[in-house]
Amino acid sequence: MIAQIRSLFRPALLSDRAFGSPTDRRRRRVLIFTAIATAVLAALPRVVLGASDGFRIGIIGTGRIGGALAALWAKAGHELLISSRHPDDLKPLAARLGSNVRVGTPREAAAFGDVVLIAVPYGALPQVGRDYAGLMARKVVLETGNPRPERDGPMATPALNRGTGVASAEYLPGVRLVRAFTSVPYLALRSEAHRSGERVGVPLAADDRDALAVAARLVEDAGFEPVPVGGLARARDFDVGSPVFGRALTARELRQALGVAR
Incomplete structure (x- = not known):
């Protein structure tokens, strides 16, 4: 510099x-x-310069995964705007999580966050991209969705065939994308955070090194251990149907299963 x-x-x-x-x-x-x-x-991106402070995080889709992470990140001191298609339904959750959490629309969450978490059914991701990619341009975006043909329809199969990281990048042009919190069961996000001993590992894939560092920090703040796997193309290694999907493995077990160094 x-x-x-x-x-x-x-x-x-x-x-x-x-x-x-x-x-x-x-x-x-x-x-x-x-x-x-x-x-x-x-x-420089504000999120990189502010790495020692709390982030402003917009959450699009505050359901099982988004809600669990909202609780963990609020406790860690981050400022959150949680959103869903029915934002008024989230007001009790925001009140429980504290004064650093507010409620808004998905559009407001996309504009608010230095970091944006997208935790919606995968079939909704193309519409999220069409509606909000411009608001999220150059922001770090953590995306958690998993394509399921029985729920998401015909678009799910080609996404799985290409690898979800590659497919998601096409739906979210211009963002600094990280595949994160995709393979750990949502119940484990609630029960295993900050546990003693070896922590549960969360695999991460990204093409942007700074975005990966931000995601790793947020994994740690949530009480888990980040396991960077590689670029977005390697996100398929922890997609639906992979040996590690749907399992709360320790970081050591996860690295061994995915063949990545510490």
Whole structure:
């Protein structure tokens, strides 16, 4: 980052050698460096810069998985906007979770979050993408859905055949996608969080390294151990029908089953 900033203001440094006293030139260089550094840092995603603080998380679909994670992340100190097709039904949950949780529409959740969790039936994902991908552009998006032909119809089979990570990326263009919380049963999200001893592992797949780091932090905040598997193409290794799907394995067991290093 420092090298990038220096390369930006080097032409200005060269041009100021023709005039002014040494003191004036030093002062001018400090001002140039400060201005460009501020501009570069401002352009970085807020979620990366704020990694030591709580995130603003919008949740689209606050059902079994979304509701369980909302409770865990609220307890960890993150600011949440939870949403569903019937937001008024979520007001009692928000009241239980505390003052850092509010209720809104899916559109408001997509706009609110530095990070967005999408926890909807997979058949609804194409519509979510059409409606909200623009609001989520360049944001870190954790997506949890699993295609099931008996529920989601004809679109589920080709998504499974291609691999859900690849399919989801097509439905959500422009976001920094992470497949996360897809294989651990929702009941385990409630019962196994922050357990003593070896923690349950949550496999993660993403093509964006910074997005993967954010997702890993949120897995830890929820009380589990992140297990990065690779890019989105490798998300198929923990899709429906894989040996690890639907099981609350420890991180060690999960790494062994998926053949990934610690």
